[in-house]
Amino acid sequence: MDSFLPGAASLVDCVDKKLLVILRDGRKLIGYLRSYDQFANLVLQDTMERMYHNDTYGEEYRGMFVVRGENVVLLGELDEEREAMHLRSLREVPSAEINAIVKKEAEARKQMDLVTGKILHARGFCVDFAETDHY
Amino acid sequence: MLFYSFFKTLVGQPVVVELKNDLSIQGILVSVDQFLNIKLDDIRVTDEKRFPHMMSVKNCFIRGSVVRYVQLPAAAVDTALLQDATRRENAAEK
Numbered sequence: 509m510d511s512f513l514p515g516a517a518s519l520v521d522c523v524d525k526k527l528l529v530i531l532r533d534g535r536k537l538i539g540y541l542r543s544y545d546q547f548a549n550l551v552l553q554d555t556m557e558r559m560y561h562n563d564t565y566g567e568e569y570r571g572m573f574v575v576r577g578e579n580v581v582l583l584g585e586l587d588e589e590r591e592a593m594h595l596r597s598l599r600e601v602p603s604a605e606i607n608a609i610v611k612k613e614a615e616a617r618k619q620m621d622l623v624t625g626k627i628l629h630a631r632g633f634c635v636d637f638a639e640t641d642h643y
Numbered sequence: 644m645l646f647y648s649f650f651k652t653l654v655g656q657p658v659v660v661e662l663k664n665d666l667s668i669q670g671i672l673v674s675v676d677q678f679l680n681i682k683l684d685d686i687r688v689t690d691e692k693r694f695p696h697m698m699s700v701k702n703c704f705i706r707g708s709v710v711r712y713v714q715l716p717a718a719a720v721d722t723a724l725l726q727d728a729t730r731r732e733n734a735a736e737k
Contacts, residue, residue, distance in 0.1 A: 517674040517682045519704060528700055532709075536696050548680070548706055560695050581662065581709045584686075584700030591699035598695075636663045636711070643664045643709075 519544040519583070527552070528584040529575065534614060534642035536560075538586065539573065547577035557603075559610045564599045566606035581643050614642055645732050649725065650675035650713075659689060659714040660705055666694055668703070679707035 522541050529537045529552065539555030552573040559566045621642075625635040650672070659669045660681055667690045670683030682704050688697045 517676040517680045517704065522704065528696060530696070558696070577706070578708070580706050581664075582703050582705045584697065584703040586699055587701045590701065594695075594698040641664070 519548070522583060522585060526586045526588075528586050530581040530584075530643055531575070532579045532581055532638075532641050532643050537570065537573065537575075539570075541583070545577070548580045549577040550575040550580065550583075559603065559606045560598075561606050561609050561613070563597070564601045564606060565595070566601050566603040568603040568607075618642060644677070645728060646679060647675060647677050648728070650679065650681075653715060653719055656716055656719045658683070658716075659712075660710055661712040661714070662705070662709050663711045664709075666690075668697075668705070670703070673702070676707075679710065681705045681707065681710065681713070 519541070523543070525541060527539065527541050529539070529550065531537065536558050537552060537555050538558055539552035541550060542553050543551035550573070552575060555570040555573050557568045557570050559568075621637055622639075625637060628635050654672050654674060656672050657669065658672050659667055660683065661667045666688065668683060668686050669689045670686035673682040673684050675681055682702070684702045686697070686700060686703055688694050
């Protein structure tokens with residue numbers, strides 16, 4: 509991720525910003541990006557894990573993270589205003605409660621993905637989703 | 644390097660990036676790198692609002708490894724140039 513070439517993607521503009529990081533296991537982490545490298549390995553500080561379900565959400569504090577780049581799907585720069593508006597339309601619930609719901613949903617989705625994968629395979633499609641991908 | 648160079652010619656264009664999880668993200672292509680990681684501005688999640696977490700995000704960095712398709716404006720692509728570049732790039736191989 510060289511930054512001296514114009515038009516070259518770099519995470520240097522994201523450093524010290526509050527980011528939403530989506531991981532391949534489906535988790536959404538929100539934290540401040542402190543460091544990164546060419547593999548998109550990340551250091552996130554003051555990280556919260558946020559879980560969504562219908563019109564509710566839950567948050568859990570996770571602290572400092574080093575995320576291995578291969579697990580990263582995308583990083584989004586959080587716009588404070590938009591986030592405040594977005595959260596106002598939802599109801600916060602205790603994280604333990606929503607965690608259980610989200611886990612069950614993830615299980616169901618995993619089963620669906622397995623079946624879908626088999627069908628696609630049978631029709632000659634390449635299935636990129638690994639067993640551990642739930643994003 | 645061919646596709647990296649190709650994408651660099653498309654910086655500033657509106658594109659739609661479809662990820663392997665079927666999420667489609669529309670945005671302006673800001674930058675690309677050698678891994679075909681993509682940075683988009685002014686994003687809008689097309690197709691599904693089943694991805695509510697993206698509501699508060701305006702710009703994003705997408706890891707190249709999770710991209711399935713990048714939909715481009717046809718007018719922005721000079722296919723003749725692209726074909727020439729492809730031939731040149733593969734001329735070395737036999």
